[in-house]
Amino acid sequence: MKTEKVILKNETGLHARPASELTKLSAxxxxxxxxxxxxxxxxxxxxLSIMSAGLTANTExxxxxxxxxxxxxxxxxxxxxxxxxGE
Amino acid sequence: MLKGKGVSIGISFGKVVVLxxxxxxxxxxxxxxxxxxxxxxxxxxxxxxxxxxxxxxDLNGTELDIMQAYLMIMQDPSLISETENLIKxxxxxxxxxxxxxxxxxxQIFETMEDQYMAARSRDIADIxxxxxxxxxxxxxxxxSKLHPDTIIxxxxxxxxxxxxxxxxxxxxxxxxxxxxxxxTSIMARTHLIPAITKVEEATKILKNGDYIAIDGxxxxxxxxxxxxxxxxxxxxxxxxxxxxxxLEKYKGTETKTKDGYKVELVANIGTPSDVxxxxxxxxxxxxxxxxxxxxMDSENMPSExxxxxxxxxxxxxxxxxxxxxxxxxxxxxxELKYLKLEKEANPFLGYRAIRLCLDNLNxxxxxxxxxxxxxxxxxxxxxxxxxxxxxxxxxxxKILEECKKELDNENIxxxxxxxxxxxxxxxxxxxxxQGLAQECDFFSIGTNDLIQYTVxxxxxxxxxxxxxxxxxxAVIKLVKESIEGAHDAGIFxxxxxxxxxxxxxxxxxxxxxxxxxxxxANNILKSRKIISNLEKDECIELAKEVLRLTSAExxxxxxxxxxxxx
Numbered sequence: 001m002k003t004e005k006v007i008l009k010n011e012t013g014l015h016a017r018p019a020s021e022l023t024k025l026s027a028x029x030x031x032x033x034x035x036x037x038x039x040x041x042x043x044x045x046x047x048l049s050i051m052s053a054g055l056t057a058n059t060e061x062x063x064x065x066x067x068x069x070x071x072x073x074x075x076x077x078x079x080x081x082x083x084x085x086g087e
Numbered sequence: 088m089l090k091g092k093g094v095s096i097g098i099s100f101g102k103v104v105v106l107x108x109x110x111x112x113x114x115x116x117x118x119x120x121x122x123x124x125x126x127x128x129x130x131x132x133x134x135x136x137x138x139x140x141x142x143x144x145d146l147n148g149t150e151l152d153i154m155q156a157y158l159m160i161m162q163d164p165s166l167i168s169e170t171e172n173l174i175k176x177x178x179x180x181x182x183x184x185x186x187x188x189x190x191x192x193x194q195i196f197e198t199m200e201d202q203y204m205a206a207r208s209r210d211i212a213d214i215x216x217x218x219x220x221x222x223x224x225x226x227x228x229x230x231s232k233l234h235p236d237t238i239i240x241x242x243x244x245x246x247x248x249x250x251x252x253x254x255x256x257x258x259x260x261x262x263x264x265x266x267x268x269x270x271t272s273i274m275a276r277t278h279l280i281p282a283i284t285k286v287e288e289a290t291k292i293l294k295n296g297d298y299i300a301i302d303g304x305x306x307x308x309x310x311x312x313x314x315x316x317x318x319x320x321x322x323x324x325x326x327x328x329x330x331x332x333x334l335e336k337y338k339g340t341e342t343k344t345k346d347g348y349k350v351e352l353v354a355n356i357g358t359p360s361d362v363x364x365x366x367x368x369x370x371x372x373x374x375x376x377x378x379x380x381x382x383m384d385s386e387n388m389p390s391e392x393x394x395x396x397x398x399x400x401x402x403x404x405x406x407x408x409x410x411x412x413x414x415x416x417x418x419x420x421x422e423l424k425y426l427k428l429e430k431e432a433n434p435f436l437g438y439r440a441i442r443l444c445l446d447n448l449n450x451x452x453x454x455x456x457x458x459x460x461x462x463x464x465x466x467x468x469x470x471x472x473x474x475x476x477x478x479x480x481x482x483x484x485k486i487l488e489e490c491k492k493e494l495d496n497e498n499i500x501x502x503x504x505x506x507x508x509x510x511x512x513x514x515x516x517x518x519x520x521q522g523l524a525q526e527c528d529f530f531s532i533g534t535n536d537l538i539q540y541t542v543x544x545x546x547x548x549x550x551x552x553x554x555x556x557x558x559x560x561a562v563i564k565l566v567k568e569s570i571e572g573a574h575d576a577g578i579f580x581x582x583x584x585x586x587x588x589x590x591x592x593x594x595x596x597x598x599x600x601x602x603x604x605x606x607x608a609n610n611i612l613k614s615r616k617i618i619s620n621l622e623k624d625e626c627i628e629l630a631k632e633v634l635r636l637t638s639a640e641x642x643x644x645x646x647x648x649x650x651x652x653x
Contacts, residue, residue: 012387016156023159047159048166051207052195 001066002074006081013056018085023047025080031067033077044077089293091286093306094267095275098324099258100312101236103297104228106248107290111223116180125174128167128181131221135214136161142231142251153386157210166192166211182222189215233257238301240293244271254278259301261308263289266547273357275303276609277364283308334612339369342615344597348623351603352615353409355583359397362404364608372409374531374605375470375583376401378454379416387425388450394457402465409466411508411531411605414454414483416440416472426450435545440473445482455490462502470531474509474516480526510583512536517565520572530573531605534584538562557586558639558646563595567634570600581605588614591646594621598630620653 010018026033026044035042037059043049055061061081065073118124139161143154160166170188173179179187189211196208230239231251238259239252249271260275265284275282281303293299293310300309300320309316342352353374354365365373381389381397402410417423418439431437444451458469471483484507494501511517512533524530534557539546541562544555556562566582573580581603586592588606593614596604604614629649636642 015387017152020152020156020159023163046163046165047156048163048192051160052199054199 001064002070003062003064004074004078006061006063006078008055008057008059008061008081010084010087011057013054013059014050018087019047019050021080021085022050022077025076026073029065029067029069029073031065031070031073033066033073034064036062036064089286089289089308089310091261091283091289091306091308092267093282093303094265094272094284095260095280095282096304097279097281097327098300098302098320099236099238099281100298100300100317100320101238101258102234103240103293103295103299104230104233104237105290105293105295106228106230106239106241106244111219113182113186113219114180115183117178118174118180119178121174121178124179124181124184125171127222128170128174128185128218131181131218132161132167134221135217138217138229142229145231157214160207160210161214166214182219185215185218185222189218238299240289242290249274254280259283259299259303261286261289261293261301263287273607276607277361279609334616337369337612337615337619340615340619342371342618344618344621344623344626346622346624348597350597350601350618351579351581352611352618353411353581353603353605354608354611355605356401356608359400359404361608362401366404368608368611370608370611372411372466373401373405374411374581374603376410376412377416378412378414382415382417382423385425388453391453391457391460394454395460398458398461398467399464402461402467405465407466409468411468411470411529412458413470413472413510414441414458415444415450418443435539441471441479441483442473445479445486448486451483451486452490455487456494459487459490459494459501459505460499462505463500467502468506468508468529470508470510470529472510472533473512473536474523475513476515477519477522477526480509480523484526508578510536511565511569512540514541514565517569517572520569521575522572524572524576524578527578529578530569530580531603532566532569532580532582532584534562534566534582534586537565537584541565556639556643557589557592558642560634560636560639560642563599563633563642566596566601567599567630570602573602574600579603590617591643591650593617594626594629594649595633595646597621597623598626598628598633 008014014022022044033044035044037053037055040053042053063074063077139158143151143158146154167188169191170184173184173188174181193208193211196211230248231253233253233256235256236258237256238261239257240261243262243264257280260271260280260282262271262284263286265271272282272284281301283301283303283306286308298311300312300317301307302320302323312320341349343349351371353372354370355375356362356365356373357377358380381394398412418428418434418437422428428438458467461467471480474480487507506528508527508529508531509523510533511520511530516523517537520530535546538555538557542554542559544551546555570580579602582596582601583605587596587604588610597618606614633642633645636645
């Protein structure tokens with residue numbers, strides 16, 4: 001199991017485009033992925049789960065990957081968050 | 088024969104497609120065979136997904152981003168888990184399960200504070216509606232793919248409807264609600280589609296598949312036209328076509344009177360995609376680009392980058408011709424989903440346009456920076472709306488200077504001597520035109536609002552619409568003051584209201600010395616033709632005569648007589 005902490009930098013939170021980018025990216029990996037934001041636990045493979053969490057800019061998030069490709073998954077996810085999902 | 092108000096000229100024949108919101112009764116039932124019910128739901132759901140995938144193929148840009156997220160929501164298993172659960176475990180019928188299951192998801196989003204997220208509840212409600220329509224075997228119309236010669240009949244078309252509408256195959260539009268300047272009417276005129284509005288109960292009287300003929304000038308609708316009627320209408324259609332061909336001669340020619348007095352003939356546009364029609368009609372520039380499209384079509388405040396790209400696109404396409412971009416003009420009758428404004432007793436006299444921008448510097452500066460950056464790619468000029476005093480002009484210019492300094496510090500290039508002008512649409516501005524002209528580079532008279540504020544008649548109020556007239560001598564005096572004020576200071580004065588393309592009004596405006604006429608692109612050629620048949624001197628005489636009159640009726644009569652004598 002791998003965990004990593006990131007800060008959500010997108011000014012408008014995880015809106016349509018970044019949320020769909022996150023879903024697409026997460027769906028590529030076989031491992032289980034969870035994102036924790038305080039009390040909330042999000043399944044990033046589900047766009048509804050991401051959107052209904054209503055994450056705003058500057059929230060601290062904990063990414064947890066567990067499974068065979070956890071190493072690549074966590075690296076790519078952290079990178080995507082730091083790149084603001086290309087915004 | 089049905090009658091309404093013609094808002095876009097032309098004659099067309101076609102088959103009716105009625106768009107209406109259906110009311111459904113959803114019963115709660117227990118089914119014996121949940122497997123079968125689940126299959127029924129899955130089929131309906133998959134059909135909706137397939138339709139969406141179909142639509143996405145033709146999209147790009149922001150629209151594509153939004154629809155992709157919409158599709159992903161549909162593909163998310165948690166969207167339908169509750170619905171499936173209600174069918175499988177509680178044996179409910181598919182219709183009830185969809186209603187309840189989707190509502191539970193909608194609720195999660197509705198309660199969110201974030202405006203954008205709350206708006207997603209509408210997407211999910213839309214998905215629910217489309218599934219239910221399938222389950223009820225309702226005929227739904229995919230308005231982005233229509234049969235040729237379709238005449239759309241609706242209570243009202245929303246902005247999103249017109250955005251999706253397959254204009255190639257629409258030969259007419261009939262609505263129950265709307266006016267000459269409603270969004271649908273403007274779109275219809277832009278696409279040269281005959282349109283009629285204010286047709287009472289149109290969606291009840293006309294049925295899908297009815298064969299009808301419409302006359303967009305007179306606002307007449309013929310259900311199953313007789314041979315005689317058809318013949319009459321075809322003749323009219325030919326005549327209109329002939330007139331249009333006649334106008335072809337004026338493509339690309341200079342705009343000047345018979346005796347060689349030149350004026351600028353430019354276009355009013357609402358989105359970058361209108362540039363195509365502007366070029367087709369050989370307008371000499373853009374006299375008014377309404378920047379609201381960026382804000383109205385968006386789910387959140389458009390970023391500097393988004394705005395910059397749009398302005399740059401127009402500037403580049405216009406290849407050095409002047410493009411006057413008006414800064415955000417919202418408030419009053421135009422609202423934004425993501426900017427909560429308090430309801431006001433008198434919105435037209437309230438918190439709108441430049442007043443709102445000067446109070447929300449974040450919004451204003453984002454736009455000004457985007458405009459400045461784009462000015463490096465073409466001939467952009469900035470225009471402030473709703474200026475009522477010289478202080479507002481100074482304040483707005485001060486903010487512009489701040490933005491220039493910021494860009495200087497960031498080493499971002501822009502046109503240093505970018506032209507700055509104002510709309511003259513408030514009587515107080517027209518009356519101090521001389522002073523205002525000393526501190527800006529051009530005027531553009533917005534007659535639609537100027538009339539409203541001069542005669543104290545709200546534009547949209549039908550009961551008093553007779554009092555709303557551009558022929559009122561007071562309105563003409565204000566136009567004269569504005570033009571003279573501009574000329575005294577050596578700057579140019581344009582007009583971007585409806586009056587600038589009015590056959591009766593053009594001779595008067597030439598006589599008053601107006602320099603630039605800005606209008607819907609489809610009126611360019613006709614106006615060029617009108618101007619080429621005038622002589623400057625006779626127009627000056629006409630203006631003198633009109634300025635002596637005291638009643639609107641007399642003004643109209645004198646202008647009519649002048650045109651008839653020609």
